[in-house]
Amino acid sequence: MNLRLLRCFLFALILVTSCSQSPVFKRYETVFKIGDQQEWAAKNWNDEGWKSGRFVVDGGRVFWSRTKIDILKAPESLHPYGLQLHAYGEYEVFWDGVMIGKNGNPGQEALLGPEGKMWATFSIPTHLTEAGEHLLALRSSLHYFSNHTRIEELGIAYYDDLLTDRLIESSYMHLFAGAFLIASFYFLFLFLSDKKEYAMLIFSISCFLFFLLILAEFIKAYVPIHYSLHVIRLQIIGILMLGISFLIPLYFSMQFPFPKRKLLLIIYAGVLLFIFLSKYDYFELTANNMTLSMWLFSFGIAVFGAYRKMKGARLVLLALLLSVLISFVASFNKSLFAGFSLILLSMFYLLSLRIKEQRLAYETSLVQSTRLRLELLKKNIQPHFLMNTLTSLIDWVEESPKKGVLFIEALAKEFDLFNQIEDQTLIPIAQEIALCRTHLEIMAYRKEVNYFWEEEGIDLAQKIPPAILHTLLENGITHSLPLEDNSIKFKLVFESTSQYRCFTFLTFAAGVRQPSRDRDEGTGLKYIKARLTESYHSNWDFTSEPTTHGWKNVLKIYA
Amino acid sequence: MNVLIVEDESRIAKRIERMTRDILGNNLHSLTHINTLHEALRFIENSSLDLVLLDLNLNGESGFDLLTTAVSGSFHTIVVSAYKDQAITAFEYGVLDFVPKPFNRDRLEQAFNRTITKEKTKANKVKFLAVKKRHRIQLIPVEDLLFIKGAGVYTELFLTDGTKELHDKSLEKLEQLLSPTFERVHKSYLLKMSEVREIIVKPGSKYMAELKNGVLIPVGRTKYKDIKAKWL
Numbered sequence: 001m002n003l004r005l006l007r008c009f010l011f012a013l014i015l016v017t018s019c020s021q022s023p024v025f026k027r028y029e030t031v032f033k034i035g036d037q038q039e040w041a042a043k044n045w046n047d048e049g050w051k052s053g054r055f056v057v058d059g060g061r062v063f064w065s066r067t068k069i070d071i072l073k074a075p076e077s078l079h080p081y082g083l084q085l086h087a088y089g090e091y092e093v094f095w096d097g098v099m100i101g102k103n104g105n106p107g108q109e110a111l112l113g114p115e116g117k118m119w120a121t122f123s124i125p126t127h128l129t130e131a132g133e134h135l136l137a138l139r140s141s142l143h144y145f146s147n148h149t150r151i152e153e154l155g156i157a158y159y160d161d162l163l164t165d166r167l168i169e170s171s172y173m174h175l176f177a178g179a180f181l182i183a184s185f186y187f188l189f190l191f192l193s194d195k196k197e198y199a200m201l202i203f204s205i206s207c208f209l210f211f212l213l214i215l216a217e218f219i220k221a222y223v224p225i226h227y228s229l230h231v232i233r234l235q236i237i238g239i240l241m242l243g244i245s246f247l248i249p250l251y252f253s254m255q256f257p258f259p260k261r262k263l264l265l266i267i268y269a270g271v272l273l274f275i276f277l278s279k280y281d282y283f284e285l286t287a288n289n290m291t292l293s294m295w296l297f298s299f300g301i302a303v304f305g306a307y308r309k310m311k312g313a314r315l316v317l318l319a320l321l322l323s324v325l326i327s328f329v330a331s332f333n334k335s336l337f338a339g340f341s342l343i344l345l346s347m348f349y350l351l352s353l354r355i356k357e358q359r360l361a362y363e364t365s366l367v368q369s370t371r372l373r374l375e376l377l378k379k380n381i382q383p384h385f386l387m388n389t390l391t392s393l394i395d396w397v398e399e400s401p402k403k404g405v406l407f408i409e410a411l412a413k414e415f416d417l418f419n420q421i422e423d424q425t426l427i428p429i430a431q432e433i434a435l436c437r438t439h440l441e442i443m444a445y446r447k448e449v450n451y452f453w454e455e456e457g458i459d460l461a462q463k464i465p466p467a468i469l470h471t472l473l474e475n476g477i478t479h480s481l482p483l484e485d486n487s488i489k490f491k492l493v494f495e496s497t498s499q500y501r502c503f504t505f506l507t508f509a510a511g512v513r514q515p516s517r518d519r520d521e522g523t524g525l526k527y528i529k530a531r532l533t534e535s536y537h538s539n540w541d542f543t544s545e546p547t548t549h550g551w552k553n554v555l556k557i558y559a
Numbered sequence: 560m561n562v563l564i565v566e567d568e569s570r571i572a573k574r575i576e577r578m579t580r581d582i583l584g585n586n587l588h589s590l591t592h593i594n595t596l597h598e599a600l601r602f603i604e605n606s607s608l609d610l611v612l613l614d615l616n617l618n619g620e621s622g623f624d625l626l627t628t629a630v631s632g633s634f635h636t637i638v639v640s641a642y643k644d645q646a647i648t649a650f651e652y653g654v655l656d657f658v659p660k661p662f663n664r665d666r667l668e669q670a671f672n673r674t675i676t677k678e679k680t681k682a683n684k685v686k687f688l689a690v691k692k693r694h695r696i697q698l699i700p701v702e703d704l705l706f707i708k709g710a711g712v713y714t715e716l717f718l719t720d721g722t723k724e725l726h727d728k729s730l731e732k733l734e735q736l737l738s739p740t741f742e743r744v745h746k747s748y749l750l751k752m753s754e755v756r757e758i759i760v761k762p763g764s765k766y767m768a769e770l771k772n773g774v775l776i777p778v779g780r781t782k783y784k785d786i787k788a789k790w791l
């Protein structure tokens with residue numbers, strides 16, 4: 001299902017990228033000259049000797065640039081071409097000597113303050129766009145960034161299309177951004193409801209950063225940005241990319257844990273920071289390098305995950321490979337967004353896998369809790385206990401009614417205690433001890449052995465899962481023979497340190513049988529372990545072993 | 560009678576003991592109570608017994624090991640257990656009766672009566688006969704059994720595959736357990752009636768039962784009428 005979705009997504013992307021039409025113009029090299037002469041706008045001015053390439057204009061002086069352009073195809077009538085410029089500086093635009101537009105106030109920037117925008121579109125009169133040679137001249141000044149005397153992008157197409165295409169593109173991208181914004185909020189709320197789920201937080205932040213990244217990238221279509229502010233936008237994009245480039249591998253490292261995770265992540269963060277800071281001015285290169293490092297690291301993690309057969313790793317691997325494929329077919333900008341989206345989608349998929357796992361685990365735990373509760377209830381009605389007790393009871397009633405009554409009272413007490421703890425997962429230790437003592441009373445009537453109960457260091461504030469000690473006591477009674485004076489002694493010792501709480505349960509008896517793996521022993525220990533897991537997850541330790549005096553059970557619960 | 564009680568619940572053991580003495584009265588020669596599996600096994604091996612009263616759950620251990628040993632013995636076994644669901648299995652192994660806990664004197668007496676009066680089982684529930692082998696006990700499915708021949712205090716089990724096994728129980732005791740599927744056709748023979756092809760009358764009023772595999776088993780003159788009335 002997910003694979004099919006990805007495939008559709010990729011197909012759509014290729015469709016979008018292949019839709020660009022063949023250009024209607026050809027651009028020649030731009031030449032520059034410092035100075036200010038109106039004649040330089042003329043189509044036939046001889047610009048031999050003008051400089052080409054980069055050069056620096058200091059102090060916001062006016063300079064001119066001339067670019068020869070061939071129009072390959074004349075526009076349809078009443079449908080003018082437009083000129084789109086992405087250039088630094090404030091400038092006036094001349095087309096074949098005719099001024100067709102103005103972007104700011106060249107030469108008067110310091111005086112009048114910043115005006116104009118980085119991306120400007122101008123309409124070219126139809127009669128000036130015959131097929132053939134034309135000339136674009138700009139009268140510019142660069143008060144800020146005096147070394148940026150260049151036209152970054154130049155485009156000629158139908159004026160309407162130039163305006164609408166960008167809006168259409170950015171509206172789609174904003175829809176996309178909105179989806180990530182919602183995902184970001186959703187997973188933030190999920191995280192807030194369960195603060196241990198850091199993967200969700202990281203995913204939420206990644207989505208939010210991606211949302212900001214799209215916004216920062218496409219804001220230029222509808223918010224006029226002066227060329228002096230352009231760098232700030234690029235810096236913002238760089239920082240966003242840095243954040244995303246770190247968070248994505250971090251996320252994968254949480255989903256597919258690998259050895260020496262922390263160290264590798266720190267090294268990776270160092271690499272990213274180095275890339276980010278060292279080539280600070282070359283924004284595209286920096287973004288490229290950060291994306292590449294992000295991809296490489298993520299790929300490594302995914303390969304490790306796939307190698308270890310971790311759930312979802314292969315899909316992530318596939319998404320990463322697809323993103324490479326896209327980078328071959330689409331431009332850097334587009335592949336960046338497509339790639340990031342793919343990776344975020346794969347992260348999304350991983351989260352959904354984890355959420356499903358959690359739900360299953362939760363359902364299992366519910367079933368388990370019910371099962372444990374039933375098992376607790378069963379203790380008193382399982383035939384071995386109940387029928388033997390009743391048989392003994394009949395005998396006592398027949399032989400010594402008074403003792404029989406005491407026996408019944410003890411039995412009633414144990415039933416009552418079981419009733420009280422039946423639906424609890426943790427009960428006060430005092431209640432558990434009371435349960436054990438009552439059980440001993442009953443067993444004394446049945447087995448006619450003198451049972452003794454001792455406690456040491458019991459902290460009455462402690463809680464314990466129900467019937468754990470009771471189960472140990474049952475095992476102790478069942479599996480041991482009395483000492484020569486017909487007695488068996490049980491002793492409960494409690495110790496607590498800052499790291500753990502420890503219950504030691506000792507049996508003093510003769511001939512304690514090595515417990516074989518038969519049914520009863522199994523269910524008893526299983527019950528204890530399941531109860532401990534229910535309340536303490538994995539933060540417990542339980543050992544059970546024979547000693548010279550009988551048997552020793554040690555239960556440690558870690559803080 | 561020599562009786563052994565195997566029971567780890569002291570009070571219940573005393574109850575069985577008291578009732579046994581009461582029921583058997585002067586018929587009781589010896590009565591022993593043992594509360595561990597190991598001791599019980601040793602005692603059974605080294606003593607001559609007539610009846611064992613067995614609890615199937617001793618000190619948390621399954622009593623079925625002890626049960627197979629017990630049923631391979633020459634004596635009858637009565638199980639006294641809290642686990643009613645084990646009754647069917649116990650009967651399949653060849654116990655004479657299953658007394659569920661809690662029990663009263665009447666129920667126990669009923670069980671004893673089966674041994675004393677040699678009352679036959681109404682429906683044959685036995686699926687296996689436990690046979691003592693060297694160091695182990697083999698369970699022989701009753702369906703593999705053709706007929707049983709008395710051999711002194713022992714019996715010989717003749718099986719469908721032509722082999723024979725020795726069993727410690729007397730022909731009387733096995734007859735008690737295996738009826739009505741098996742019929743005592745002769746003072747020395749216990750025969751599975753479903754294996755009989757026909758009964759041949761030989762000259763001199765000699766009767767022989769011919770089995771499906773051709774083997775001929777003598778039929779007692781006194782038994783013939785009963786069998787004819789019952790089966791033919």
